[in-house]
Amino acid sequence: MNDHALIEELIAARVLGGLDEADARTLEREMAGHGDCADCRRLELAYGEVAGRLPLSLDPAPVDPAIADRILASGPASEPSGGGLAIAGAEPTPRRRRRPGWAVLVAVAAAAALILAGIGVVSVRRPTTATVASGPQVATFSPSTNGDMTLLYTPGGSGVVWGSGMTAPTSGKVYALWTLTGTTATLAGCPQVVDGAFVASVADLQGATQMAVTQEPESCPSQPTSSPIMTTTLATS
Amino acid sequence: MADVSEAHDRELVQRLRQGDEDAFRGLFGRYAPTAKALALRVVKQPNLAEEIVQEAFLALWRTPETYDPGRGSVRSWLMGMVHHRAVDAVRREEAHRRRAEASIPTAVSEEVDPAEEVVEALGIPQERRLVRAALQELPDEQRSVIEMMYFDGLSQSQVADKTGTPLGTVKSRTLLGMRRLRAALEGLDR
Numbered sequence: 485m486n487d488h489a490l491i492e493e494l495i496a497a498r499v500l501g502g503l504d505e506a507d508a509r510t511l512e513r514e515m516a517g518h519g520d521c522a523d524c525r526r527l528e529l530a531y532g533e534v535a536g537r538l539p540l541s542l543d544p545a546p547v548d549p550a551i552a553d554r555i556l557a558s559g560p561a562s563e564p565s566g567g568g569l570a571i572a573g574a575e576p577t578p579r580r581r582r583r584p585g586w587a588v589l590v591a592v593a594a595a596a597a598l599i600l601a602g603i604g605v606v607s608v609r610r611p612t613t614a615t616v617a618s619g620p621q622v623a624t625f626s627p628s629t630n631g632d633m634t635l636l637y638t639p640g641g642s643g644v645v646w647g648s649g650m651t652a653p654t655s656g657k658v659y660a661l662w663t664l665t666g667t668t669a670t671l672a673g674c675p676q677v678v679d680g681a682f683v684a685s686v687a688d689l690q691g692a693t694q695m696a697v698t699q700e701p702e703s704c705p706s707q708p709t710s711s712p713i714m715t716t717t718l719a720t721s
Numbered sequence: 722m723a724d725v726s727e728a729h730d731r732e733l734v735q736r737l738r739q740g741d742e743d744a745f746r747g748l749f750g751r752y753a754p755t756a757k758a759l760a761l762r763v764v765k766q767p768n769l770a771e772e773i774v775q776e777a778f779l780a781l782w783r784t785p786e787t788y789d790p791g792r793g794s795v796r797s798w799l800m801g802m803v804h805h806r807a808v809d810a811v812r813r814e815e816a817h818r819r820r821a822e823a824s825i826p827t828a829v830s831e832e833v834d835p836a837e838e839v840v841e842a843l844g845i846p847q848e849r850r851l852v853r854a855a856l857q858e859l860p861d862e863q864r865s866v867i868e869m870m871y872f873d874g875l876s877q878s879q880v881a882d883k884t885g886t887p888l889g890t891v892k893s894r895t896l897l898g899m900r901r902l903r904a905a906l907e908g909l910d911r
Contacts, residue, residue: 536797
């Protein structure tokens with residue numbers, strides 16, 4: 485057990501979310517050195533369960549039951565609502581490969597890049613005309629080169645975006661989600677992609693006419709530093 | 722008790738893969754109140770806490786296949802998703818959160834939530850008592866290090882800075898505290 489002392493110490497801190505970056509790298513290195521290690525797995529499992537029980541020390545908090553309704557309204561996981569989600573136990577959902585014309589893509593990417601870079605005011609020609617709507621809407625991002633992304637949202641309100649079949653971002657980068665309001669890009673978050681999937685909330689879509697995805701440094705900067713790789717047009721309220 | 726409820730949870734996750742809405746509502750009723758409490762404790766902003774819960778349960782609904790039974794219980798997986806998102810949110814919005822912190826009451830509303838009745842029925846209260854007792858039995862310095870890391874989203878070096886304690890001491894307190902908790906709670910897994 486002695487040769488697991490360091491690993492145990494680091495795992496105990498990691499499951500609490502308290503591991504510093506240098507220690508995280510040490511743990512990664514140590515674990516790699518142990519290879520397929522049953523004792524390491526046992527430690528991860530045991531301390532993971534300890535951490536997983538800590539929330540039970542808190543009094544339960546009331547939850548808006550409408551959350552469950554909203555989630556279920558997004559459609560069954562086995563029937564993706566335009567997002568092409570892959571579901572275990574089912575045949576893999578064919579990835580959407582139909583792409584908008586290159587001319588449109590180039591126009592959108594160029595316009596969005598200019599908007600994101602804050603270079604002047606650009607009249608954006610969108611691939612589809614923004615519509616006016618009030619109920620929940622679903623928007624898909626294109627192109628799907630990096631994976632399938634779908635936004636479930638209330639125009640002018642909030643939304644939830646999820647991705648599946650996502651390729652890993654370039655090393656040292658993360659995906660960043662932006663809402664575009666006129667010439668202003670606002671960071672909506674840098675979701676962590678796990679096993680090619682992620683889910684993220686978009687708190688405020690007031691005035692937003694598009695959403696875009698870029699790859700950014702891991703610090704998740706508040707201003708975009710690169711051109712969008714995926715976009716979608718939003719209905720307005 | 723834990724074996725039975727854990728087996729039930731796993732069955733529910735399995736049913737989610739077929740898009741079973743009742744299974745989803747079962748897991749939501751069982752864990753959403755605890756997930757919300759965790760998120761609220763970490764981010765201290767009710768709206769943000771609710772968003773985090775929504776994200777985590779949407780992930781559960783959309784991608785139940787990402788749960789790997791070999792890596793632990795459904796509860797730990799779910800709470801891990803909530804905790805990860807909450808800590809990320811805190812670290813991103815730390816400055817903003819600190820400003821809001823003073824105005825957020827720490828006590829949770831005492832309204833009775835229907836979901837809590839489900840929780841009550843499934844035996845979680847006994848686990849709650851055991852977890853609370855295990856935490857209370859820790860020496861203060863060990864409990865406080867664990868709580869600062871898990872509930873306040875601080876790294877070990879941040880805990881050391883905040884408390885003026887050597888980093889090595891923080892690390893050893895973490896390990897000793899976690900070992901004690903592990904020993905105290907191990908019986909729940911049998």
